[in-house]
Amino acid sequence: MSDTYTPPKVWSHDSENGGRFANINRPTAGAREDKALPRGNHPFQLYSLATPNGVKASIMLEELLEAGHSGAEYDAYTINIGEGEQFGSDFVDINPNSKIPALLDLSGDEPVRVFESGAILLHLAQKFGAFLPTGPARAETYSWLFWQIGSAPFIGGGFGHFYAYAPEKFEYPINRYAMETKRLFDVADQRLANSEYLGGADYNIADIAAFPWMAPFVEGKIYEDARTFLSIHEYTNVERWAKRIAQRPGVKRGRIVAKTWGDEDAQLRERHSAADFDGKRL
Known part of the structure; x- marks a missing residue:
């Protein structure tokens, strides 16, 4: 590990901070160029x-x-x-x-x-x-939908960034986010031990939200060898769920x-x- 970092009193953006997206990352919002988007004929x-x-x-x-x-x-x-x-x-x-x-x-x-x-x-x-189910199942679906939305930054910007994209690998952030990613997989695995899908008995938007994040770990297609590093094979209920959803025709088309x-x-x-x-x- 390199020398301990001491934050300055006032942070300033360093355009040479490294990492996969360093060339576009800025601490500001808004358009950077005038550019029209194409538009087709569908709704x-x-x-x-x-x-x-x-x-x-x-x-x-x-x-x-x-x-x-x-x-x-x-x-x-x-x-x-x-x-x-x-x-x-x-x-x-x-x-x-x-x-x-x-x-x-x-x-x-x-x-x-x-x-x-x-x-x-x-x-x-x-x-x-x-x-999107009705009745009590709708609230359950909302809960799992927003669970996924809230957890994605830990898996992507956290684990994914420090494990695969950062210019240097450091033990503390990798351990921190590996632990959180495994905890999230365990949350899903325990849920799926008692439910066919995250949102309940029927496939719904909670599963559509979570599948694209969890399935690539199951398939070994994300963040280098993250499947092995995180022992994803341990989450057998998640694997069963992901493999079943991956066979849906709409999912197959949507993924490409x-x-x-x-x-x-x-x-x-x-x-x-x-x-x-x-x-x-x-």
């Missing part, structure tokens, strides 16, 4: 990237279409966050927080912007009356929307119709 316009947060929205839209809600047709466009495209003026107009995913709902008389992945899931579930890495036949940089998935490896 929903999705601007995203196939990160764990990003695919929540595309999975939800594909699940709605799979369930027969034809009004959920959408166009999807890739936002390259590594290149700072989330700071373009049109994108900031939809999401002033400059994070993906961002959704423009054109199905009514006036355009409606929706940002934050949990808000998008709730907006679509309420609009279509789908993947706005994907720009890996095998070419498993990428879909733009999505405009179901035909765009033809020939793709799901």
Whole structure:
């Protein structure tokens, strides 16, 4: 470990602070350039990237279409966050927080912007009356939905950053966030020991929110060898749940929307119709 860091009396931004996203990180909000977003002809316009947060929205839209809600047709466009495209003026107009995913709902008389992945899931579930139970189960679903929203920064910005993206590896932050990530997996594992899904007896938006974060650990596809490092195989109920959800057709399609890495036949940089998935490896 390097010499102990003593914080200055007043913090200032160091543009050379290192890390995977150091070239775009700034302590300020707002647009950095005038940039128009493309727009298709469908009721929903999705601007995203196939990160764990990003695919929540595309999975939800594909699940709605799979369930027969034809009004959920959408166009999807890739936002390259590594290149700072989330700071373009049109994108900031939809999401002033400059994070993906961002959704423009054109199905009514006036355009409606929706940002934050949990808000998008709730907006679509309420609009279509789908993947959101009624009665006491609705409160249970809300609880698990916001559990996931609150836990994602510990897994991504915490564990993921210090274990895989930071310019140097330090024991304390890795241990701190590894412990929290394992605790969160244990919370889910204990819940799933007594419930088919996080939200209850039926698959719903709580599962759609949590799956994109937890499944890659189960599959060994996130943060280098995090599956081994965190002994993810211990969470057998989470593994059962994740593998079952991964087989859903809407999930398979949603996971490759706005994907720009890996095998070419498993990428879909733009999505405009179901035909765009033809020939793709799901």
